Amino acid sequence: MGRPIIKTADEIRAMRAAGRIASKVLRGAAMMAAPGLTTRELDVEVGRLIASHGANSAFLGYRGFPSQCCLSVNEAVIHGIGDGRRLQFGDLLKIDVGVRHQGFIGDVAMTMIVGGGSPKFQKLLDTTVQSLYEGISAAQSGARVVDIGRAVERCVVGAGYGVVREFCGHGVGRNVHEEPQVPNYVDLKSVTRLKSGMTIAIEPMVTMGSAAVEILDDGWTVVTRDRQVSAHFEHTVLITDSGPEILTRDEESHLY
Numbered sequence: 363m364g365r366p367i368i369k370t371a372d373e374i375r376a377m378r379a380a381g382r383i384a385s386k387v388l389r390g391a392a393m394m395a396a397p398g399l400t401t402r403e404l405d406v407e408v409g410r411l412i413a414s415h416g417a418n419s420a421f422l423g424y425r426g427f428p429s430q431c432c433l434s435v436n437e438a439v440i441h442g443i444g445d446g447r448r449l450q451f452g453d454l455l456k457i458d459v460g461v462r463h464q465g466f467i468g469d470v471a472m473t474m475i476v477g478g479g480s481p482k483f484q485k486l487l488d489t490t491v492q493s494l495y496e497g498i499s500a501a502q503s504g505a506r507v508v509d510i511g512r513a514v515e516r517c518v519v520g521a522g523y524g525v526v527r528e529f530c531g532h533g534v535g536r537n538v539h540e541e542p543q544v545p546n547y548v549d550l551k552s553v554t555r556l557k558s559g560m561t562i563a564i565e566p567m568v569t570m571g572s573a574a575v576e577i578l579d580d581g582w583t584v585v586t587r588d589r590q591v592s593a594h595f596e597h598t599v600l601i602t603d604s605g606p607e608i609l610t611r612d613e614e615s616h617l618y
Contacts, residue, residue, distance in 0.1 A: 366533055366541045368559035374600060376466040377535065377561055381598050381609030383415040384461045384468030389612050391431070391459065397451045397477050401433040405444025412461050420460035420467045420538050427582065432458035432471070434583065439526060439567050439575055439592040441582045452479035454487075456594045460538060469534050469563045470610035471596035472618055483591065486523065490568040490593040491618045493517035497546070497564045501599055501606040507542050507552040514566050515547040524573030526592075529584065531565045534598055558603045565596030 369377060390411045395404055409430035412419050419430045427441075434442030434456040435449070442456065449455060458471035473487050493514045500513040510531075518525045531544030542554040546566045556562075569575075571590035578585060586592055595618060600607040 380463040380468035385612040402444040417461040417463040451477040473593040524569035526567035
């Protein structure tokens with residue numbers, strides 16, 4: 363296990379630029395997602411959006427991943443592949459965008475209810491967003507990674523939902539996944555101390571029912587074992603001495 367990478371001032375500027383592009387692409391994808399559109403069609407459009415900003419998908423080809431972004435529907439939690447499935451009114455669509463720009467990566471994700479829908483599902487989304495921001499608030503210079511997981515888990519479990527444990531947040535920079543791992547629950551082994559200049563992706567994955575998950579035969583798509591719906595939100599965050607800075611916040615539309 364390697365050490366977390368402290369970014370230089372120039373690298374942080376590059377991370378900010380990549381984060382801004384990722385947030386704009388995510389906004390564009392959310393605006394396009396509508397009943398009747400296939401996830402493959404949406405994935406193609408995401409690729410065009412990324413290219414229009416002079417960037418590349420950080421996911422396409424990563425360890426063999428075949429799509430421009432991750433599009434996960436309903437019981438799919440993460441790593442869904444764009445295919446011929448048509449979005450339906452009320453589907454819970456998770457959009458996870460990673461872009462590479464000038465050698466650095468912006469990683470951001472959100473969940474939306476396609477076309478609008480159930481207050482029951484909206485409560486799941488609202489809780490997941492709240493847990494994300496509580497995790498971000500805990501990401502203070504001098505704190506430990508476990509403090510992030512404690513904040514996320516307290517929020518999610520307190521609302522009666524499950525926290526996926528097999529997958530977690532992570533450091534991000536020149537690579538999609540860097541040290542440290544950032545669990546969304548209390549993992550007492552997560553003792554890495556957060557330092558100014560670290561950049562991490564915080565990404566709660568929350569389930570309506572059991573937290574147990576499994577991977578489909580495509581080798582990528584992670585689904586809830588009980589096939590109940592799930593939510594996923596993510597921001598790339600810079601640790602600073604004056605508090606966490608969100609590098610992937612969309613200031614224009616305030617998606618979440």
